Amino acid sequence: MERRRKDAKRRALTIHGERIALGETRDLYLPISESYLGRSISIPVRVIRAKKQGPRVFITGTVHGDEISGVGIVRELLFERLPELECGTLICVPAVNVYGLESHSRYLPDRRDLNRCFPGSASGSLSSRLADVVFRSVIKQCDYGIDFHTAAVRRTNYPNVRGDMRDPGVSMLAKAFGMELIVNGAGPSGSLRRSACKAGVPTIILEAGEVWKFEPGVLELGVRGVLNVLRKLHMIAGVPERPLFQVTVNKTTWVRAEHGGILRFHVRPGEFVRKGDYLATNYSIFGREHREIRAESDGIILGMTTMPAVSPGAPVFHLALQSARTLNRIEKELAANKAPSSFDAMREDLATNVSIINR
Ligand SMILES: [Zn+2]
Numbered sequence: 626m627e628r629r630r631k632d633a634k635r636r637a638l639t640i641h642g643e644r645i646a647l648g649e650t651r652d653l654y655l656p657i658s659e660s661y662l663g664r665s666i667s668i669p670v671r672v673i674r675a676k677k678q679g680p681r682v683f684i685t686g687t688v689h690g691d692e693i694s695g696v697g698i699v700r701e702l703l704f705e706r707l708p709e710l711e712c713g714t715l716i717c718v719p720a721v722n723v724y725g726l727e728s729h730s731r732y733l734p735d736r737r738d739l740n741r742c743f744p745g746s747a748s749g750s751l752s753s754r755l756a757d758v759v760f761r762s763v764i765k766q767c768d769y770g771i772d773f774h775t776a777a778v779r780r781t782n783y784p785n786v787r788g789d790m791r792d793p794g795v796s797m798l799a800k801a802f803g804m805e806l807i808v809n810g811a812g813p814s815g816s817l818r819r820s821a822c823k824a825g826v827p828t829i830i831l832e833a834g835e836v837w838k839f840e841p842g843v844l845e846l847g848v849r850g851v852l853n854v855l856r857k858l859h860m861i862a863g864v865p866e867r868p869l870f871q872v873t874v875n876k877t878t879w880v881r882a883e884h885g886g887i888l889r890f891h892v893r894p895g896e897f898v899r900k901g902d903y904l905a906t907n908y909s910i911f912g913r914e915h916r917e918i919r920a921e922s923d924g925i926i927l928g929m930t931t932m933p934a935v936s937p938g939a940p941v942f943h944l945a946l947q948s949a950r951t952l953n954r955i956e957k958e959l960a961a962n963k964a965p966s967s968f969d970a971m972r973e974d975l976a977t978n979v980s981i982i983n984r
Contacts, residue, residue: 638681639713640672640762646893649678655762657755666724670763671703671717679713680858683763684772684851686718688740688817689836690725690732695773697839697923698847706848713860716763721817722755729837731778741815745823756817764821768796768830771854772817773847775836782928782943783894783977784833784846787812790873793826801857801865802829802850804927805968806945807897808874821863834975842974846967869966870955874945877927882907882935884916890933891983892942893976895968896926897952906933906941918942923949931979 638645645651654667684702686695699719707715720726722739733739744764745756764770776782785806788795799807805853812819812830821828831850834843841885853865882888886907892898898920905918918941935941959968 638672638674638766640716640766641909645672645674647674647678649674651896653697655758657758668718668759671699673707673715673717675710675712675714675860677704677712679711679860680769681714682854682858682860683714683716683718683767683768684769684773685721685763685770685817687720687722687726688721688772689738689774690728690730691778691834691836692731692773692775692832692943693726693837694775694839694843694847695719696726697844698773698851701844701848702851706852707884708748708802708861709862710855713858714767715855715860716767718759718763721759723818740817741813743815743817743820760820760824764817764826764828765824767826769794769854769858770818770821770826771798771802771851772828772830774830774832775834775843776832778836780928780930780940780943781894781978782832782833783926784831784843784971785874785927785945786829786831786850787818788827789822790827792822792827793830793893795822797857798827798829800871801854802831803853803866803868803871804831804846804850805868805870806872806927806929808832808877808945810829823825832909832928835978840974842971848969869962869968870924870958872906872947872951872955874925874927876946878922878924878944878946879941880904880920880944881937881942882917882918882939882941883937885936886910886914886916886934888918888930888933888935888941889982890929890979891981892926892929893972893979893981894926894929895972895975897924897956898926898944899923899949899952920944922946923954924950929979933980 789811928944
């Protein structure tokens with residue numbers, strides 16, 4: 626690991642044939658394909674290099690074309706919040722799946738999921754070629770990475786960082802980023818983060834909020850997370866801000882509807898629940914029948930549907946399993962904290978998009 630980092634220090638940084646020197650900031654367009662009319666299709670990349678050598682970090686967004694939060698996070702970071710780097714290099718690719726961004730779609734025109742195509746292949750499908758260009762030009766040249774995602778369409782996520790915590794580099798990034806919830810796992814085969822880690826580039830993802838939106842809370846904590854990581858790597862001054870609590874989640878489960886109907890939600894993303902708690906009520910359309918949806922385990926609501934009409938099997942809540950003991954301990958700590966917390970603010974924020982009715 627140490628040796629690899631030293632090698633990286635010695636390496637010149639060249640992206641698509643352009644050499645970027647220390648102290649330079651450069652906007653590049655990385656050609657990834659051609660349109661039907663033979664025009665070049667390229668993705669925007671900003672490279673910021675400090676005068677002094679140091680770690681190389683990439684941040685990527687919109688690998689799923691409808692998950693545009695990364696575009697907003699990079700914008701806030703670059704326009705408003707990023708101080709001058711003291712050392713190292715930051716490579717920003719806010720819109721990896723430009724096709725999906727333009728067509729409001731998770732997928733690429735060949736109907737593939739780009740986040741199952743990494744590390745890609747120069748002689749493969751359109752998706753595979755795109756993945757290959759990004760992987761070779763950006764990801765493999767870096768020491769660490771952060772990839773921004775949101776929940777899938779018609780769902781929202783309480784912001785959580787995901788990564789393979791067995792990898793010391795990933796564990797360092799995940800903790801430094803500063804979210805309360807860290808979901809431990811290597812990620813699906815072909816995903817950017819799994820492939821990056823396999824290539825020796827520890828990478829985490831942020832899963833926060835909804836598709837097609839710049840949610841203020843999500844942008845704020847995305848920016849804060851990147852700054853925390855840069856502080857941890859001594860690329861900018863300061864120490865990472867710590868959340869009020871931080872737990873690692875090793876198992877999650879979906880709570881599903883058993884009957885067709887209309888939902889009343891009783892809990893919001895980020896809420897602590899105990900086995901047997903009522904999470905939602907499933908009503909028939911005129912309310913003549915109603916059935917309770919209960920938690921089958923103790924845990925924290927990681928994500929939920931924003932669509933209040935369901936059929937049997939529809940996923941309603943994504944529950945991050947935690948022991949009652951852990952939940953009790955955290956609740957005690959939170960109760961002792963008198964200052965306004967970003968944890969509460971975020972929960973309020975996300976709950977404004979869905980009707981939460983106390984039972
Ligand atoms: Zn995604």
